[in-house]
Amino acid sequence: MSIKEYRTAIEARGGLLVVKDTAGIAFGDRVQIKDHAGNTRNGQVIRSADNEVLILVFEGTDDLDLENTWVRFLDEPVEIALSPEILGREFNGLGVPRDGRPPVLSNIRRPVGGSAINPAARTYPREFIQTGISTIDGLNSLVRGQKLPIFSGSGLPHNRLAAQIGRQAKLVDQESSFSVVFAAMGVSYADAKFFRDEFASSGVLRNVVMFINLADDPPVERLTLPRTALTAAEYLAYDLDRHVLVILTDMTNYAEALREVATAKGDVPARKGYPGYLYSDLAEIYERCGRIHNRHGSITMMPVVSMPSDDITHPIPDLTGYITEGQIVLSRELHNQGIYPPVHISPSLSRLMKDGIGKDDTREDHPRVAGQIYALYARAQETRNLASIIGADELSERDRRYLTFADAFDERFVGQGESEDRSIEATLNLAWELMSMFPRDMLTRVKETDLAKYYQGTD
């Protein structure tokens, strides 16, 4: 089919453009739009009828003048060019360079939409990644191929934590680090700069690809950005055999862009105005991570989700939690106490921890230590609540012990330096030191053999 140019746009609103008198336009195809000023915008067909199509315009429809809009259907899907040269580069959501250097030339072009991995082709992720952060490694371990988001709030140090993990993540006994695909949607200039400087100063920049859409860039572009970034990640992982860590920040901006477009389309809203398909849409992104049989590389994902008004039941963190394999939750309270990283362990979880830790992976007592710490901390939280009602003096001696434990735990186990890279051994030893504040008979989640080996108390 030859590429035809249409001047029959009849409607433009909220990032959507309607063009009539079309024929045989493929659903999902790429579109190029030239506006009255001669600038090119990009789009995608999101509904195609006999003689009319609906186009999503990534740069938005602001300023379009229907008389002077030329639309070209490129007869190809939305795709990007890939080569090893993408490493060290910076692109926008459509794969156009942002770093002032020439576009990537390659005959490897991949549609950014991706397609579903056959579940029968997946391998269960089980290789422990040491991030050097005690609350993650010890209690919510990350494994290669896992999607583990950071749930945060405005003003909390999620970016610092994500950067620290990007810097420190490695397999135990292996120095080989990850290639990083960094995808930023609607972030501030300062945040983007923070990551750029961070990667540059730690010398990993040549192992990083950045896809960036700033807060003042077109919001619709945010819808393709994570897909473009993941297409690059898949190329690095499965064509070049690399282990890739994908950082997506901030998924809340992504979901808001989706809501904007859905509203313009008139889609039926489900909760808080977000469309009913938000779950499936997010899943298309998150499920692109994992391990595949007979492929050497892997994709591990850390999306950052800032929770509107710190509300974990808000649709964006909620639906994310329903898709990802756990979550690391940051707490404003800990942050206000000056604790970094302010990881709130109670609502945090890693679902893939079970097969990545223990005897052959980290240390034999690891799973039980994690369980015991959780049980103690849960009880300590109850005690804190009780103390805030009736006063600490009214507590029994046993209860006061929980308070001392909780404080020490927050300060020493949760808290650590921004460049402090703790080994898993050190993390577990620290856990035992804190657990040993209790008599043996209160530590019923660990085995008696664990107590014999690691208990440091006097009782």
Added chain:
Amino acid sequence: MSETKRTGVIRDINGPIVTVELPGVRSGEQVKIGDLGLFGEVISLRGQLAIVQTYESTDGVRPGEPAQGLGWPLSVELGPGLMGGIFDGVQRPLEKIALQSGDYIRRGISVPALDRAREWEFEPNRELSPGAKVGPGSVLGTVQETTTVLHRIMVPPGVEGELLEMAPAGEYDIESTIARVRDPRGISHRLSMYQRWPVRKPRPYLRRDDGISPLITGQRVIDTFFPQLKGGKGAVPGPFGAGKTVVQQQIARWSNADIVIYVGCGERGNELVDVLESFPELDDPYTGRKLMERTLLVANTSNMPVVAREASVYVGITMAEYYRDMGYDVVMLADSTSRWAEALREVSGRLGQMPVEEGYPAYLASRLAAVYERAGRVETYGAGSGSVTLIGAVSPPGGDFSEPVTSHTKDIIETFWALSKELADARHYPSIDWVTSFSKHVQTAAQWWHKEIDPDWEKRRTAALALLARDAELSRIVNLVGPEALSDAQRWELEGASLIKEGVLQQSALDEIDTFCSPQKQYALLDLAITIYKRGAALIKLGVPVSELQHLPLMAKMRRIKSMYSSEQLDQVLAFRADVDHAMESVRIEYAKHGEQA
């Protein structure tokens, strides 16, 4: 439905909803769409136009491309070769698809569910000889499908008459004729080892029966506190990460069902891989065979097309009914029915139907009820009694149980295992909340427990629940006035409740020993916890201070013993009972001495 194929043309593509001009096509009919030949299903008709929902992504499809009506509704293939397999939401075999199309699922790929080339050892039913009257469900013969599953080859529904001929024992592929039947009109039917069935239509049976025996799952909080029956319907609602999938996988692993059908409906790919990788290694505690031999997976993961997600539940339940018709007890697990409901919502939204609550269409409740209605214990046509137990996970947005899917489900089901975020956050697993959960089957289950395990079962169960209720009450008091306000007897009640929680209710799926707990061991643990509490309470009445009891070594042991001895080492668990008696008696004697001295 007629077998004539009709052709037409695509008019409009709106994501998975495609409008085609296809005169004469019927509602519910399967349609092939476009040059790629994507599969879909007609969901409504308007004049010459048919609205089709497609099971695959429509990227690249153009108006003007052809469409073809296939003449039949969405159906599944039923015959030997299903067990141990993994199928997508429209029953395509995913392992074979991986061989043909690699790591990603290629669109338009069409592979039949059952292997046409494989031959099975058919053993004819010796009781039938030519001339015999046969009808739907009559067992023509058997095939050993896996080492644990004897597959009964049955006359399909709709065929009835005189057996003209039956194949001798031997190896046949599933398309070979193994019998011929002449119906009363004189028409002869050629029967092979497989049949097709439209998934949206329940398979027939003779009559419906009440459930009589509990489904033993090896999970204490389920079997002992909120039991399910074979043929029952249940729901596991809970916020993300509370443990719905683990509960379902535990049931898939350890329940005393003959067949397990696990439907991953809009959930994670890795969870299915977990089952695929671990079940072939795990032993069924009842048969000693590998678990995968009785298990079948249906996978429509969250990133797979949403319309096939809606179909996957029907595909799963139809296969469940088919094995039920062979006289088996089948458990079907659907994780998650919320994703199924969301698929309904998405399609209805694209059709512009009027939403009623949170965007869901008005028919949500009736569709849900109709799916659950397909569970049950029945008298089959030809193989005695069989059952389908249906357990659905529910994923309420924000963990809010008042949302439409949870609340409608709650009205339909008989067991409700409500997972609590608070318990999960404290790593109290399974996080089934004993206050908000319920089972309507306790009375029926009690008969089984009293006969098979111990006549005191119900008394012990009630005592444990009473203690937990006291715990809640006393904790409220503590929160008001502090722990000092409690008497020793009340503190001991708290301690007793904590033994129930930690020693009985908590059960880690990851603990090698405790992951499965036989009914005998379940009762032994319950009895131990209640006994310790009662003996202690009696001592406190005599004036023994609670602190004397709290630090007895038996208290720590009661919390640990579940993972010290397996169900096979029941005698060791029972032996602890004697230690308890002994220790409590020593305290009594000691205290009596003190009493005399003072």
